[in-house]
Amino acid sequence: MGFCNGSSRNQQWLSTEDGKFLHIKSGLCLGISNSSRGPFQPAVATPCAQAPRWTCHAQEGFLEVENTSLFLKKQNHKVVVKKISKYLDSWMKLVINKEGRLANESLCLKQAGLGTEVSVRTARNSAASQIATTANTVPYSPSHISNTTETFLGSTTETLRSTAETLGSTAETLRNTAKTLGSTAETLRNTAKTLGSTAETLRSTAKTLGSTAKTLGSTAKTLGSTSEAYSQSSSKRGLPHLHTAGATDESWSPLTTPPFSSITTETGVAEQVKCNFTLLESRVSSLSASIQWRTFASPCNFSLIYSSDTSGPMWCHPIRIDNFTYGCNPKDLQAGTVYNFRIVSLDGEESTLVLQTDPLPPARFEVNSEKTASTTLQVRWTPSSGKVSWYEVQLFDHNDQKIQEVQVQESTTWSQYTFLNLTEGNSYKVAITAVSGEKRSFPVYINGSTVPSPVKDLGISPNPNSLLISWSRGSGNVEQYRLVLMDKGAIVQDTNVDRRDTSYAFHELTPGHLYNLTIVTMASGLQNSRWKLVRTAPMEVSNLKVTNDGRLTSLNVKWQKPPGDVDSYSITLSHQGTIKESKTLAPPVTETQFKDLVPGRLYQVTISCISGELSAEKSAAGRTVPEKVRNLVSYNEIWMKSFTVNWTPPAGDWEHYRIVLFNESLVLLNTTVGKEETHYALDGLELIPGRQYEIEVIVESGNLRNSERCQGRTGKSNLIGRT
Incomplete structure (x- = not known):
């Protein structure tokens, strides 16, 4: 909170025709912050396009945000906007009356046009409230105030002339006030010694204000000339308009660059915070650059100016990406060139960034066939666009191994280089890279050769x-x-x-x-x-079959001849990977037999169709019939309801035995036992004493079987019934 000061531009406002209040010093309008979620919101200075319209209630002097029931109110040492129905503050403006004295007047007496100066105060307190400048403002949709830089300077010129005249009158008033205070200080010496020194201070202030009035008069004339000169020069140069724009879709990775130094201090009513900003990222290519920076306070207006040693200053119009992020993308740069980029804010904060664009490789790079022989290879190229210090030319063999490298200075016409002592019949790859300072272009490759050669590694x-x-x-x-x-x-x-x-x-x-x-x-x-x-590979035989024809020790093999050429057949008989027998047959033969085999054994038969060094195989499996058990007998000594069978194992291969018990044609038992068993007891079946049964023992090998049968009888009962 500070005292009203009619000479302070920080307390001077313009009441615009569309119901807004324009702060003279900052060029911002009276708005509302959205940073607070409490019962009130701080009043702030915000871009006029985002500022609300204000309604002045003539009888009470209240200021209301248009159609919202939100009123401007003094809250302790701050000015806030609050939705209240009582204890509202009346607001007045400080003007110079006909006698040249400062006087209070209602804000609602008349609507000031653009350019009218207003110093706002409350009727209940003579101290002016502090309005902080911030970017966190509530957006509104009224029409924008179109204030170009020329209009603003012209308006400021008229304001300064009026201010100069006002300050002249104020100086006279303060001189009289100083005399009055001097006598008052003499009268009240014992109780108000401070007023004596105050009088002396006011006398000095009066003299200073007199000088200030003259200075401001001169300044007004200067600003008038400046406005005219600026208007003329801006029509000739492409100066950027200070505005904000929408965000782009580019992704940025943050830099660790510290923020540029700028001290932000508490100012008077609606004084704008300085535009502190920090660089987020800078990127360059051959013909363009991309720069982003971020502010720490209110939205600011920026310019980006760039130049090189071969071009004058050029401007890039920054875009506003979000509330605090700005960017610019110059696209008319020269390859391989060092540029100075200056980011300048409206309040004078600036930073300089030095970047070099990437050089470009030559537009044409080719083998000069007229100068190429069996042991030489010549390449030539046109100059690159932009700046180049030299060209790096590399020669690679067919395995991409670098075998030669040279540096050729930049030329304004065709450049060329001839590689010597090459091997006949070799192909080569040549790479060229443009170098400018510490930057290198991407390499460009071409292929060249001396003489043709036959293919290798024929497969x-x-x-x-x-x-x-x-x-x-x-x-x-x-x-x-x-x-x-x-x-x-x-x-x-x-x-x-x-x-x-x-x-x-x-x-x-x-x-x-x-x-x-x-x-x-x-x-x-x-x-x-x-x-x-x-x-070509021969085809395999078709319809290969292996049969035993019911035999225990032999297998028959049959097949059909395939289409195409066949020199011979190679036939092998194997068991569990071990070849037992093999034979070679001429193409007319389509069957053969293997004898002296093991009963019940599974064999693998493979037929290879041979043509030159190539062959095609086909396999099939066949099993001989298993042998029966030997010496199958039954016996019963004392059991009346059971008996036992014994046998001798068969020769050859088998998996297990199957035991089947018949009562005439009725099967009483069907079970399997391991191949290691040689007898089986038929008990637990509640057989009838003295009856004869038939037992079958089956030898099973794969899906083949062979069986043997015998009879067995239970014992007779010795019990005699009584009559």
Whole structure:
């Protein structure tokens, strides 16, 4: 809270035609902060486009935010806006009356036009309240106040002339006041010694204000000239309008740059906080830059000015990304050039940033075929756009290993360089990079070669009806490949493939057939070739069957001949991976037999169709019939309801035994026992004493079985019934 001071521009306001109050010193309007969520909101100075309209109640002198029931009120040492129905504050303006004295007048007597100066005070307290400048304002939608810089300076000129005249009268008034206070100080010396010194102070103040009045008069004239000059110059230069804009979609990563020094102090009514800001990020490319910064207080107006040693000052219009973040994206820069970027706020805060754009590689970079021989390779290029200190030229072999590197100074015409002592038939890759200061462009690559060479690493992947051919590209330049497949001197297929291809498949071929393959490498009218005998894979036999025909020790094998060429068949008989017998048969044969085998054993039969060095296999399994148990007998010594069977194990292989008990045709028992068992007791079945039963013991091997039967009888009962 401070005392009213009619000469302070910090306490001077303009009442605009659209119901707003414009603060002379800051160029902002009276608004409301949204930073508080309590019963009241602080009054703040805010951009006029966001400021509300105010309604003045003539009878009471109240100031109300238009159509809101929110009233301007003094809260302790601050001015706030509060929704209240009683104890409202009346507001008045301080004017110069006809006698040249300061007087209070109602704000509602008349609506001041744009340019009218108003010093606002409350009727209940002569102290002016502090209004903090902040960016946290409540947005409103009334029409904007269009104040360009020229209009503002012109209005300020008229204001300063009026202020100069007012201060002249104020100086005279203060002189009289000083005399009055001097006599009063003499009269009240014992009780108000302080008033004596106050009188002396006021005399000095009066003299100072007199001088200030003259100075302000001169300043008014100067500002009038400045307004006219600025209006003329701004029509010629592209000076940026100080405004805020919407945010862009670019993502930014924060920098650790400390904020630029700027001391913010408490000011009088609606004095704006200085625009402290810090750089968030700066990025450059070859032809553009992107810079972002952030403020710490109210929204500010900024300019970004940039220049280089080859260009004059240029302006970039900043955009407002959010309430506190601004950015600018100059897009008319020169590659490889150092620029000075100055960020300047409306209140004079500024920072300078030095950035260098990336250099650009040459627009044309090529092999000079007229100067290229079997052991030399010449490259040439046009100058890069922008600034370049020198060019770095590197030569790589086909494995991308750098074998030579040179630096060539910048030239205004075509530049060239010839690499010497190269190997015949090699291909090379050449890279060029433009260097400017500490910056390097991205490299540009071209390929060159001396003579063509044949393909390498020729590989064949045979299939029954096709051949997949693969190869590695030989050294040297290749325009295309020609692949020729021949059969006994006759061309079967002839095709050309692209130089980037390293494989090709021939289709619709004969299985197991021998062909002659030739791959021709062609480049610049020259050619070189490599040939190789290749064979398709034979097909496997069909309908392979392995049967035992009910035999215990032999297996029969049958098959059908496949299409295509077959030199021979290789047939093997194996058990659990171990080959027991093998034989080779000529193509007309389509069946064979294996004898002296083990009963019940599972065998694997494999037939390979052989054509040259290639073969195709097919396998099938077959099992011999298992043997029966031997010496199957039953016996019963004392049991009346059970008996036992014994047997001798069979020869060969089997998995287990199955025991089946019959009472005539009725099955009383069907169970399996392990192959290690040699007897089985038929008890627990409640058999009938003295009855004969039939027992079957089955040997099971896979899905094959062989059985043996015998009879058994339970014992007779010795009990005799009484009559």
